[in-house]
Amino acid sequence: MTEQTILQKLEILADAAKYDASCASSGTAKRDSRSGKGVGSTEGMGICHAYAPDGRCISLLKVLLTNHCIFDCHYCINRKSSNVRRARFSPQEVVDLTLNFYRRNYIEGLFLSSGIIKSSNHTMEQLVEVARLLREEHDFRGYIHLKTIPDADPELVHQAGLYADRVSINVELPTDAGLTRLAPDKDARQIEGAMGGVKLAISQARDEKKRFRHAPRFAPAGQSTQMIVGADSATDADIVGKASRLYDSYRLRRVYYSAFSPIPDASAVLPLKRPPLIREHRLYQSDWLMRFYGFAPRxxxxxxxxxxxxxxxIDPKLAWALKFREQFPLDVNRASREQLLRVPGLGVHAVDRILASRRHRNLRLEDVGKLTVSIGKVRPFICAADWRPTGLTDKVDLRRLLAPKAEQLELFAA
Amino acid sequence: MSAGHPALASDVAGSYTVELPAPDDFDFWRDRARVLLQCDVPPDQVVWIEPGAGGDLFAVTARSLPVPQDPHRTVRASKRFLTLAKNVALHSDADRFALLYRLLWRHRSNPRIMEDRADPDVRRAEELDKAVRRDSHKMHAFVRFRLLDEGGEEHYVAWFEPEHHIVRANAGFFMRRFANMRWSILTPKGCLHWDGVTMREGPPASRSDAPDGDPVEDLWRSYYASIFNPARLKVGAMLKEMPKRYWKNMPEASLIPALVAGAQARESRMVEAGALEFEEKPDTLEGVSKAIHGCRKCPIGLLENTAVMGEGPREAMLMIVGEQPGDQEDQSGRPFVGPAGQLLDFHLQKAGIDRSQAYVTNAVKHFKYTPRGRRRIHQSPAAKEIDTCRWWLESERALVRPKLILAMGASAARALLGKTVSIARVRGQPQMLEDGSELWITAHPSYLLRLDGPARDAQTGMFDADLHAVRERLRELEGV
Known part of the structure; x- marks a missing residue:
């Protein structure tokens, strides 16, 4: 067989990486290249350098080191028994690609993951080697996200955290039964054990940093995880429960949801339907409600x-409001921030604007209309100086009135 | 408080004109605005114009600025106003400086005006600020450098077309990020040149001044095309964040129309390649039987053979799963009738298990073989083929709902567990399956047929022991 070119390898190994949803490059320590020899800076906010036609942001060079794998997870395109083309980068090849892309301002950094080759430890060593080369040989100061292998030696995971901004371990499926069925080589306890180890290392490093200025950083952008939605029978309630438990137990920065995509060469154990994109979207909205709107998982x-x-x-916030109508309408001129955040259609920005403006004027419905995107959605749930939704809040068909009209997917817009 | 100029207040005929030296010169605006405010010049008497924007039109009324009586009189503005104003000044809107002066003027009567988000001037300033921040952000994101080799020295050059006057304001970002590279950003609104030590500003450039390619762009384009998931087309979301006007300077954007057009075709190929017609599992055993006869989902189904359906009572407590039909099973259409079946019957009887009470089936429903002359030589199914056929076994399991499943051989074990296990390691240890049934694993009887002498005796002994244990367990389960 002839040697594959870098271009061919990149095609295979980027294609294989696209089922990982995370592409965040934000929230890490601030740094730049002025005092160094290499390139790179991180300034808090992540940057999306391009958008693909799937609407997703391209911020990092997201590739696998290899898609050879000794595991056989049914939802994964790279499973041992799948017929996909296989390729393998050397650590140096990934380093060169990262630097070449970074210098041309295509990316914020690297998100590196890998199929398991030989053993978990061997694979983890290779991932760490890429990060080491970038940081130590090339003084690279951009963003690095390393996917860690759950059952690799904790010492290797620790090294990964020293070089990377973020480390992640995928829990893959919301229920242990689903994991046993679809990822027979993986072990839920091992995955959560590794997440616990990373959490400990992060908090220790923070603590040391407070005492000693030169203490090494450990994954300053924290850890995240990903769950596949729609491959097993877990309900949204299961998923939300699992996510909130993960947030609490391991202080995760993010739980990503990935709607199960029909993958080429998938196993027949899986449902082969269009990916439940709306469902994924609703789960992200519920994630937002818990992180920014003060909703408890319950x-x-x-x-x-x-x-x-x-x-x-309809979105989960509206669904909640429709179930608990007795809490509404709320007076925009008096209600607390926490209360206003519960009003469907009012975002965090709109609420803050209402709070600032109402010190200057008694807000009328028209004023609220200027501060928010869609007054129609908000109206049944608020009172203003000149507005009272008499009866509207209690209307039986309110849901129908507020639910967006069914739309065709916008397929040929471009 | 009011040290106003009486002469100015009454002079309604003429307004003051302030011409800015550069369209993004916030400091110049601030200095002039301070003077005007110190002289109590109301907003409707000041005209602010950018360089080159019809200066001579106003030349008639142009007057030199007044001189404040007290140049040390403080002009107050909120912090929020200052942060906003620095960005608003960079906007391409011609009225931006007038808006800023009006807001500054209104601070005198209401020092907290910036908090009133429902005020039209405040909202307008916020909109302009937002647009400028967005444009800056897009510049950070969408500048694409191309590498020039200038006598052995690397020079990275980009061409970018910003919407607002943001180039100078963003020099720091690129300097901090690419401090050790030599780079230039050329734009129609002015240029930036960094040589690793100092930043130089240059006059507006045109696209032809920038290099027109870079070999690394092929890699980048291929990355862009590969990372895109055709099953999740969301063109609107892409356009919102990456409006078309940026496309012409982004090497990857030329691929978008083809990617979008091909996406549906690619997705349906992906689904077809995996799914075929069975989206729902059949709800009767007859349905399963019918469906497996039509199944061509793996290469085995394409051979010259007949599907062999499991057989036994619909409510059987015990399900026995083998590997796949052999030559004789294929011809008779019934499971376990060949040599291995006869051996199985013998040992079942010996253990006291009534085969007629068990549902007997296979992991793979079709006979896999290679033809050799007239004979068809048995071939073991590949892992992928077992996984594909797992769909049918699961359909049978869902309908029969056995309490105990006896998997014979590695293929059957894989069909039930989803992974390959070693028989020697797992035999004799029942496992709980997801649906609550119990899985027992043993060797396949055809394995016994292939052995001789003491090895066969030993394996037969173990096989009998396994069947015996299953029988015992069945009695316990019956008792429950």
Missing amino acids: EVMQATEDDGNLPLD
Whole structure:
């Protein structure tokens, strides 16, 4: 067989990496290249250098070191028994690609993951070697996200954290039964054990940093994880419960959801349908409610329907408000921030603007309209100086009135 | 407080004109605005113009600025105003300086005006600020450098077309990021040149001044095309963040129309390649039988053979799973009737298990073989083929719902566990499956047929022991 070119390898190994949802490059320590020899800076905010037609941001060079794998997870295109083309980068090749892309301002850094080759430790060593070369040989100061292998030696995971901004371990499926069925080589306890280890290392490094200025940083952008949605029978309530438990137990920065995509060469154990993109979207919205809107996981679960899933036609905040109508309408001139954040259609920005403006004027409905995106959605749930939604809040068909009209997917817009 | 100029207040005929030296010169605006405010010049009497923007039109009324009586009189503005104003000044809107002066003027009567987000001037300033921040952010994101080799020295050059006057304001970002590279950013609104030590500004450039290619762009384009998931097309979301006007200077954007057009075709190929027609599992055993006869989902289904359906009572407590039909099973259409089946019957009987009470089936429903002359030589199914056929076994399991499953051989074990296990390691240890049934694993009877002498005796002994244990367990389960 002839040697594959870098271009061919890149095609295979980027294609293989696209099922990882995370592409964040934000929230790490601030640094730049002025005092060094290499390139790179991170200034808090992540930058999306391009957008693909799937609407997703391209911020990092997201590749696998190799898609050879000794594991056989049914949802994964790189499973041992799959027929995909295989390729393997050397650590130096990944380093060169990263630097060449970075110098041309295509990317913020590298997100490196890998299939398991030979052993978990061997694979982890290779991943760490890429990060080491970038940081030590090339003084690279951009962003690095390393996917860690759950059962690799904790010492290797520790090294990964010293070079990387973020480390992540995928929990893969929301339930242990799903994991056993679809990822028979993986072990839920081992995955969570590794997450616990990373959490400990992060908090220790923070603590040391407070005492000693030169203490090494450990994954300053924290750790994250990913769950596949729609490959097993877990309900949204299960998923939200799992996510909130993970946030609490391991202080994760993010839980990513990836709607299960029909993958070429998939196993017949999986449902082969269009990926449940709306469902993924609703889960992200519920994630937002918990992280920024003060909703408890229990409250998000209250918004689910009888089958344990969030409604698809309306967003979870509206679903919650419709279930707990007795809490509304709220007076925009008096209600607290926490209360206003519960109003469907009012985002964090809009609420802050209302709070600032109402010190200057008694807000009328028209004023609220200027501060928010869609007054129509907000109206049934608020009172203003000149507005009272008499009866509207209690209307039986309110849901129908507020649910967005079913739309065709915008396929040929470009 | 009011040290106003009486002469100015009454002079409504003429307004003051301030011409800015550069369109992004916030400091110049601030100095002039301070003077005007110190002289109590109301906003409607000042005209602010950018360089080159019809200066001579106003030349008639142009007057030199007044001189404040007290140049040390403080002019107050909120912090929020200052942060906003620095960005607003960079906007391409011609009225931006007038807006800023009006807001500054209004601070006198209401020092907290910036908090009133419902005020039209405040909102307008916020909109302009937002647009400038967005443009800056897009510049950080969408500048694409191309490498020039200038006598052995590397020079990275980019061409970018900003919407607002943001180039100078963003020099620091690129300097901090690419401190050790030699780079230039050329734009129609002015240029930046960094040589590793100092920043130089240059006059506006045109696209032809920039290099027109870079070999690394092929790699980048191929990355862009590969990372895109055709099953999740969301063109609107892409356009919102990457409007078309930026496309012409981004090497990857030329691929977009083809990627979008090909996406649906690619997605349906992906689904077809995996799924075929069975989206829902059949809800009767007859349905499964019918469906497996039509199954061509793996290469075995394409051979010259007949599907062999499991057989036994619909409510059987015990399910026995083998590997795949052999030559005789294929011809008779019934499972376990060949040599291995006969051996199985013998040992079942010996253990006291009534085969007629068990549902007997296979992991793979079709006979896999290679033809050699007239004979068809058995071939073991590949892992992928077992996984594909798992769909049918699971359909049977869901309908029969056995309490105990006996998997014979590695293929059957894989079909039930999803992974390959070693028989020697797992035999004799029942495992709980997801649906609550118990899985027992043993060797396949055809394995016994292939052995001789003491090895066969030893394996037969173990096989009998396994069947015996299963029988015992079945009695326990019956008792429950």
